[in-house]
Amino acid sequence: MEILQKISDGLIALKQKKPLVHHITNYVTVNDCANITLAIGASPVMADDIEEVEEMVSFASSLVLNIGTLNSRSIESMLVVGKKAKEKGIPIVFDPVGVGATNLRTVTAKQIIEDVRPDVIRGNMSEMKILAGIATEIKGVDSVADEMDGEKVALYLSQKLSCVIAITGKQDVIAQGNKVCLIHNGHPILSEVTGTGCMATSLIASYCGANDDLFVGAAAGVMTMGLAGELARQSLKAGEGIGTFRARLFDAVWNMTPEILEKGGTITNG
Template sequence: MEICEKISKILSDVKCKKPLVHNITNYVTVNDCANIILALGASPVMADDIEEVEEMVSISSALVINVGTLNYRTIESMIKAGKKANEIGIPVILDPVGIGTTTLRTKTVERLINKVKFSVIRGNMSEIKILAGIDAKIKGVDSEDTTKGAKKIARELALKLNSVIAITGEKDTISDGNRVCTIENGHKMLAEVTGTGCMTTALIGAFCGVSQDYYLAAVSGIASMGIAGEKAYRSLEENQGVGTFRVRIFDNIYNLKDDDFIEGGKIYEC
């Protein structure tokens, strides 16, 4: 079965099973992440108090950890929730937003990786390079690196961490250490809307909630955002900009169909 057909089946499962996705995420994009999960057909919950994260994880199908707006309180909640998720066997997805920018972010991600087993780690090229111990160019939470060498970096880091590694950017690269693919869906305007990376990670969480093949789940989440971005851009009329584009991302995720992957997926296995 071709990869686009495989991920279209996972989309159907999301809409049918409506997995509960527990997010400990950043307050800049928390509302967008909740709404993009809902638009896909899954169910979001945003809970970060240390007194309830274990209970919430226990009724969830996946846990998404996003370090975008760190504080000491939520760091401990992330670790506690992640350990509980590992204990009960649900997937944990990490978005290491801005790692390398400050010591707190870098040390926190290192601590998380040492204490929690992650099924998928999604970041931009600079973030993944830093995780891999490679010099990177980063500006705040944005990457200034090209995607050169992405396949090798993703494959080697996936084997090292025993996680699916997803590098998103102008061209996306995903690897579980054995399989590798690139995705060429998307539009440059996605980079002009705050939170599209965080939303992509949230989508990956929803797909991981219904599939034990986390490589395909990561491909599904990233391709979904790419296809939605393409459709949103094509729908723009004169004098419409990032505001309309942002809203139409949600509309296109809501209206995403199996055939969108099969007919429009630009996914190439290597």
């Protein structure tokens, strides 16, 4: 399929360009996000002080904004750095972690979307339905929403917000305008390790920092995480669990090649 070839080519471009990915992210997962960015071949920087974020993002190839552990200082920095990135044409990937769980998260997510206008938004089904104005439940930062109609939700949000939408779950959905694809890679064990969603966002930003086609970049980041999860799970022996899986997940991303993506990636048009 043509998009699978583009995803493969996207990894080649990433390895060649080694994009700098600026993160303001979740302090629970910040180290994992930095390491997964390194594992795929990009370079992470985790600057979040308002005194340096504009200067730092000016050198970056892409920007991650993640509201997983919000505070007033980080919110201000996100808005400032997001506007600077938009001004300079740097792709912005937004992860609305737990939107809908509290009023602060919901208000902040809406403010970032309105003021910064992210280029890609990645989230689970509960988060995306809340952004779309659909009544749903969320358990802390975890999704409990029915994943039916994922394509409709993704297409609606993409057209409403004029950006790429990536919904991750049992079946991943990537949408841009009237275009949609479904990614069928992944394993349930990914949900048992903290931060795999945040890491997927970092992978998306890594690809988008090296490729102009942000639809392909989003699909590539999501597919890389899903396929790496499959490979890491397959490698587990009797008696090994999520600790070993977590380490193998990083290894699988580090060892990812265009050939592995083309052979193991499973993607269909919506």
